[in-house]
Amino acid sequence: MHIRQDTGQEYQYYHYVPSIAAAIVFAILFGASTAMHTYQMFKTKTWFLVPFLIGGIFETIGYIARSVSHTEAPDYTLGPYIxxxxxxxxxxxxxxxxxxxxxxxxxxMLDAQSALFIRRTWLTKIFVCGDVFSFLIQAGGGGLLASGDVNTVDTGNSMVVGGLFIQIVFFGLFVTAAAIFHSRTTRMPTQRCHDLPFWRKQMVCLHVVSTLILVRSIVRVVEFLQGDNGFVVSHEVFLYVFDALVMFIAVALMNWVHPGQVAVEIRRRRGNGLKPEETCKAGLRMDGACDATVEDVRQPDDALPASQDEWLQDMQLMHHYSTHVAHTSLGVREHIMYLWRDVIPQEALRHPFLLHGLLAMSAMSLAYLRPDETDKFVTSRFSHNAMPETEEPNVRLPAAVRSRFDALDEMLKLHCSRDSYDHCLAALQELADIYRNVRYFVALRELESGQVIRWMVMVPTQYVRLIQARHAPALVILAHFAAAIASTNSVWYLDGWAQCCLQGIRLALDHDMQKWLDWPQEQTDHQLAAVHAED
Incomplete structure (x- = not known):
């Protein structure tokens, strides 16, 4: 259909009468999706999606304008066409x-900058600048095309083609960068890749949307290369299949897999923006955390240093933890160091007992590294006692087990010197607590290996030295600890440990002392049955 031109020459706005049905359908679809994007953007504070939102508004208005052009046929006006x-x-x-x-x-979010072939900050700047350049050229060319002046149509057509080519080049490079990043991160994931599995869904969505935009741009390049009388521009179906439909799928897909999840996780890590409970209300948590109640965790007054000296000392301890302990003492693999260096300190800010634990660990490390200041840092360690005040289970051991411990006490008095007796007795008393724990937690079906093996860190250092010296009474007590370990044989890394320990102890003891191994051997074979017996 031809219409008049201000230049006196004919220029064909449309080679067909625009479909009002298709225009209204896509105006409604883009309008609904854009409204949802508006809600999601404000809900999750994802302001970097403002351009995406404006694009959705442009699509909606564009198809409304096409529906207006339908009502003007055959005497189209310039406004809706432009x-x-x-x-x-x-x-x-x-x-x-x-x-x-x-x-x-x-x-x-993934701490995966190393998976990119360029710096992350440059990644965004380069591609966004290229996109803005492409946008400006296309907008200028589109304005010339829409003017209806045949003298400027060829120039406008060339500008649009150039802008689309720039967009395709930059977008092709971006698709390549995204594919390389996805491949490298899949092969060598960071710890946060394991913690935030939804990143894969986000990347798939990004790939699909990028491909759709790329396909649309290629079709539009073909359209403008063919010229005003080309096959593509002469058939409206190409506009709706390779532009309207393709772009709506992209916009709707971004509704479904919204980048708000990414923004929320970044703000949580930085300690501002949405709180965990707010991410649940926004429907953006994918890790099951919304199933639990988010508690208001506040630091008690005694969690804070009371004086300036204590503040300075705690700053020193935290600095040592961040620069030394987290890097050298708690793991060598990167994802393990990341856990101790980044994740646990953040949790410690919400849980005072955990913060005390980190500071106590740092104090012990400094006490070891600076022998001349050992007393100072050991004192700091006890001021940050990380163990919460808990009550030990009030459990009475069966008479047979109590008698066994009384016999062991008599054995220590008979075979130990005064100093070694004190150390072995302390280990024996700790072992009695372990036996009570076993009896208590087995009855509740809540026994964990840590409730048994903690004995190894509770005994005096001097007792450990007695074991190293093959001190017979100390080895006998160790054999009774092996019997307690047998109660946790369901744990794979402790399976068979008790038997191996007893065999080694038997080889180290002389014939007269080996009789003390009969009871722990029997209990090891029956998973410490005597502890569970009724009086």
Missing amino acids: VQTILLLVAPALFAASIYMTLGRIVL
Whole structure:
């Protein structure tokens, strides 16, 4: 259909009568999706999606303008034609800008900058700048095309093609960068990749949306290369299949897999923005954390240093923990060091007992590294006693077991010197507590290996030295600890340990002392049955 031109020459706005049904359907679809994006953006504070939102508004207005053009046929006016031409042309460039920024935030969330072939900050800047350049050229070319002046149509057509080519080049590089990042991160995931499994869904969504935008741009390049009378521009179906439908799928997919999840996790890590309970209300938590109640955790007054000297000392301890302990004492693998260096200190800010534990650990490390200041740092360690005040279970051992411990006490008096007796007795008393724990927690079906093996860190250091010296009474007590270990044989790393320990102790004892191994051997064979017997 031809219409008049201000230049006196004919220029064909449309080669067909625009479909009002298709225009209204896609105006409604884009409008609904954009409204949802508006809600999601404000709910999750994902301001980097503002360009995406504007793109959705452009698509909606563009198809409204096409429906208006239908009502004007055959005497089309310039206004609706200009609106639909420019807005539908440049909207995907705005989508692309937000896609670029989304990848940058996924990289930041996963601590996976090493998986990129360029710096993360440059990644966003380079592609967004290229996208803005493409947007401006396409917008200028679209304006010339929409002017209806045949003298400027060829120039506008060339500008649009150039802008689309720039968009395709930058987007092709971006798709490559995203694919390389995804591949490297899959092969060598960071700890946060394991902690935040939804990143894979976000990356798949990003790949699909990027591909859709790329396909649309290629079809539009073909359209403008064919010229005003080309096959693509002459058939409306190409506009709706390779532009309207493709772009709506991209926009709707971003509704379904919204980048708000990424923004929420980044703000949680930085300690501002949405709180965990707010992410649940937003429906963005994918890790099951919303199943639990988020408690209001506040630090008690005694969690804070009382004086300036204590503040300075705690600052010293935290500095040593961050720069030394977390890097050298708690693991050598990167994801383990990340756990102790980044994750646990953040949790410690919410749980005072854990913060005390880190500071106590740092104090003990400094006491070891600086022997001349041992007393100072050991005192600091006890001021940060990390063990919460808990009540030991009030459990009475069966008479047979109590008699056994009385016999062991008599054995220690008979075979130990005064000093070694004190150390062995302390170990024996700790072992009695372990036996009570076993009886108590087995009855509740809640026995854990840690409730038994903690004995190894509770005994005096001097007792450990007695074991190293093959001190017979100390080895006998160790044999009775092996019997307690037998109650946790369901744990794979302790399976068979008790038997091996008893065999080694039997080889180290002389014939007269080996009789003290009969009882622990029997209990090891029956998983400490005597402890569970009724009086």
